[in-house]
Amino acid sequence: MIDCDSLVKIYKTDEVEVMALQGLELTIKKGELMAVIGKSGSGKSTLLNMIGGLERPTAGKLYVDGKDLFAMTDKELVEYRKHTVGFVWQKNSRNLLPYMTALENVQVPMYFDKDNKEDREARAYDLLCKVGLKEKVNSYPAQMSGGEQQRVAIAIALANNPKILLADEPTGAVDSKTSDMIQDLFRKLNEEMGITVIIVTHDISLANKVGRVVMIADGKISTEKIMKEDYRKRINDMESESFNGTDSHEEYSIMDKAHRVQISDDILEAAGIDTNKVKIQVVDGKVVISKE
Numbered sequence: 001m002i003d004c005d006s007l008v009k010i011y012k013t014d015e016v017e018v019m020a021l022q023g024l025e026l027t028i029k030k031g032e033l034m035a036v037i038g039k040s041g042s043g044k045s046t047l048l049n050m051i052g053g054l055e056r057p058t059a060g061k062l063y064v065d066g067k068d069l070f071a072m073t074d075k076e077l078v079e080y081r082k083h084t085v086g087f088v089w090q091k092n093s094r095n096l097l098p099y100m101t102a103l104e105n106v107q108v109p110m111y112f113d114k115d116n117k118e119d120r121e122a123r124a125y126d127l128l129c130k131v132g133l134k135e136k137v138n139s140y141p142a143q144m145s146g147g148e149q150q151r152v153a154i155a156i157a158l159a160n161n162p163k164i165l166l167a168d169e170p171t172g173a174v175d176s177k178t179s180d181m182i183q184d185l186f187r188k189l190n191e192e193m194g195i196t197v198i199i200v201t202h203d204i205s206l207a208n209k210v211g212r213v214v215m216i217a218d219g220k221i222s223t224e225k226i227m228k229e230d231y232r233k234r235i236n237d238m239e240s241e242s243f244n245g246t247d248s249h250e251e252y253s254i255m256d257k258a259h260r261v262q263i264s265d266d267i268l269e270a271a272g273i274d275t276n277k278v279k280i281q282v283v284d285g286k287v288v289i290s291k292e
């Protein structure tokens, strides 16, 4: 569904050039529910904006739903943004118009879609029911809690039936109980609608509940965690609050095309490696890295 191959993004300003993505490799399957984590400035939002067609790559390849985003004309990119992706931002001021009710807000993206004129209000109502806001359809943003506003934002993002839902820090501005509710909603939408969901987050509890977590370091994928099957079962059976996420995922390091692997500080420290020269051997079919 999404294929990033040696993806590079360079931002140029008058004085400096910033290499936000440095040859990033990532494949995302249709219907995945995944999180992107990493330190501030590591390139998470840049990746999301690129998949969302808000920014153009500088080099490399980026295919989404069979379309080459590198080769798209501006007009094609506008169509792509309208039909293929939906965005949820951390700040509700970026998601909602304050002078419109929830029902009116959800219809706004539908006005830009000339092929889909019928039943706008009914479709908006259905989406608000789907996100659990049946009682709030006629409320204005100021009359709703942060979590409710964020659920309206999710309904807006779904208004034109996108194939991919992109969320940048969707739980960044809400308390932990509301965050749990929003996490559960993403999971429900992913399971029921089969929509691919990509969430950029600092929220560890959210990252623990998705199928895959990729970590970006210096503009590249460094590690990847895949949710264990038994944890997936438990998460479906139990209430979300009872999880602490320990031992929820299996962790892998990602080897790039030049066979480079990043090793985290924790692992180096645990192995007592404090120099930049290490010994690499194959022992019993395993690659062993040790202090010289």
Ligand SMILES: Nc1ncnc2c1ncn2[C@@H]1O[C@H](COP(=O)(O)OP(=O)(O)OP(=O)(O)O)[C@@H](O)[C@H]1O
Binding pocket: 011, 012, 013, 018, 019, 020, 038, 039, 040, 041, 042, 043, 044, 045, 046, 047
């Ligand atoms: N429009 C821009 N112009 C210049 N530099 C930019 C621009 N957008 C991002 N950058 C730079 O690119 C790098 C990656 O930024 P990005 O916003 O993708 O990081 P992030 O991982 O999302 O960070 P955070 O967690 O703080 O949101 C940073 O060094 C940032 O300063």
